[in-house]
Amino acid sequence: MTRRTRQLSGKPADCITLRGIHASGVHGVLEAEHHQPQNFVVDISLWFDSRAAARVDDLALTIDYAAVTDKILSVVRGKSVALIERLAQRIAMKVLEDERIDAVEVTVHKPQAPLKVEFGDVSIEIYRTREDFEKETARLAVALTVRPEKPRAAVLALGANLGDPVKTLREVVSALQSAPEFDEVAVSPLARTRPVLASGQxxxxxxxxAVVRLVSRLSASELLDLAHHFEQVHHRERPSHWAARTLDVDVIAVEGVESSDPRLTLPHPHAASRAFVLVPWAKLDATAKLGGELVTELATKAEDRDGIVNLWPDWLEVAPDTERANPWGESVEAPDSATSENSVEEGTETSVLGTPRRASETLDGNYGLPSWQAALGTGGEHRVVDDVTGEIFLERSSSSSGNGGESVKSESTEQVTKPGWRRVRKHEAS
Known part of the structure; x- marks a missing residue:
């Protein structure tokens, strides 16, 4: 839309334009584009009413284009997408979070597009308005916040390489196992993996x-909140893309949910090509599928498969020997679904994520956030869970340690605190 057209329509016609913003990111359709950042160039025009700022010469009353640039960089350097159309859409929605901006025009250039001919430029130009932003956010919120009528499977990927990573992952697993929202918490073997780094990093x-398969009635957004909670508790920082971290918790897939929301893309856009997710997941569940394909088959095709250094199946009970490498290399094989201990029994049906479920399974209870926060050791001695009958409580188990939890000691010298909460009915509460 031209400035003249906006003037005739009565909409704000003042415009700030930024051109040639360079940023590197991992975006593209081809497998080769998933492992190496490439350069993108962004142009953006912002329509808004600048008259108040012009009258008093005050930066606070106009659009800070340095802040706009930071938003563009965060999107390009952030979660990966396949299409530059989607990348442009994400940039537009991010910038339109500022309510003073009425519309944006975004052009994304991809100068390193994988073409076999000489070319000058490949780009996409989009125009989005405040109305587009409101429709987009409203539409996506429903898919991510709705709770299922019955428990469903979800898969989380855990990773860490700073501090004491093994202890950190054990604490996360212990907290998940103690939270009353989860009917099932299945944990994969622990993998030691080589970091995936950008060029020059x-x-x-x-x-x-490790990979954790959960069964619950939590919404996808609640699972994301839980993931962020764990990261915050363990002091996760995000100085740059692919930076080392004390803890990374990703929501990989939620049964029956697909989302292109940049806050939570489901299934995870790169899980199908990441051996550090696929190999532990395949060892956990040979029947699981991602994007319609068996995880076991995806694991054998992942390009970073040689980066799997060790696998420890009993890492929650026995301290892994982290000093001795046991390279898997070509010997990393997907479990045989016919002989796997997770094979589906006769008379069961299998979800897309591989969770065996009886056809006669019925819903039992209605347990909801924020009760999982209580299971992590916060709150008072009793906390009412989201139960329509009013009969269900969380009760902190007695403990001589005084921390409301049970210290579980493995063969290592470390102690992992397992939060001591249990789900009880009112007449059972002590």
Whole structure:
């Protein structure tokens, strides 16, 4: 829409334009584009009413284009997408979060597009308005916040390479196992993996990764809140893309949910090509599928498969020997679904994430956030859970340690605190 057209329509016609904003990100359709950042160039025009700022010469009354630039960089350097159309859409929605901006025009250039001919430029130009922003946010919120009528499966990926990664991952698993929202918490073997780094990025310690399959009635957004809570508790920082971290918790897939929301894209856009997710997941559940394909098959095709250094199946009970490498290399094989201990029994049906579920399974209870926060050791001695009958409580178990939890000691010298909360009915509460 031209400035003259906006004037005739009675809409704000003042415009700030930024051109040639360069940023590197991992975006593209081809597998080769998933492993190496490439350069993108962004142009943006912002329509708004600048008259108040012009009258008093005050930065606070206009659009800070430095802040706009930071938003563009955060999107390009952030979660990966396949299409530059989607990248432009995400930039537009991010910038339109500022309610003073009435419309934006975004052009994304991809100068390193994988074409086999000489070319000058590949780009997409989009125009989005305040109305587009409101419709987009309202539409996406429903898919991510609605709770299922019955428990469903979800998959989280855990990773860490700073501090004491093994202890951190054990604490997260212990908290999940103690939270009353989860009917099932299944944990994969622990993988030690080589870090995936951008070109020129400084070396990092190896990562420790695991996959957790949960069954609950939580919404996708509640699972994301839970993931962020764990990261915050363990002091996760985000100085740059692919930076080392004390803890990374990603929501990989939620049964029956697909989302293109940049806050939570489901399934995770790169899980299908990441061995550090696929190999532990395949060892946990040979029947699981991602994007319609068996995880076991995806694991055998992942390009970073040689980066799996060790796998420890009993890492929650026995301290892993992290000093001795046991390279898997070509010996990393997907479990045989016919012989796997997770094979589906006759008479069960399997969800898209591989969770065995009886056809006669019925819903039992209605337990909701924020009760999982109580299970992590916060709150008072009793906390009412989201139960329509009013009969269900959370009760802190007695403990001589005084921290409301049970210290579980493994063969290592570390102690992992398992939060001591249990779900009880009113007449059972002590």
């Amino acid at each position: 400084a070396p990092q310690p190896d990562y420790y990764n």
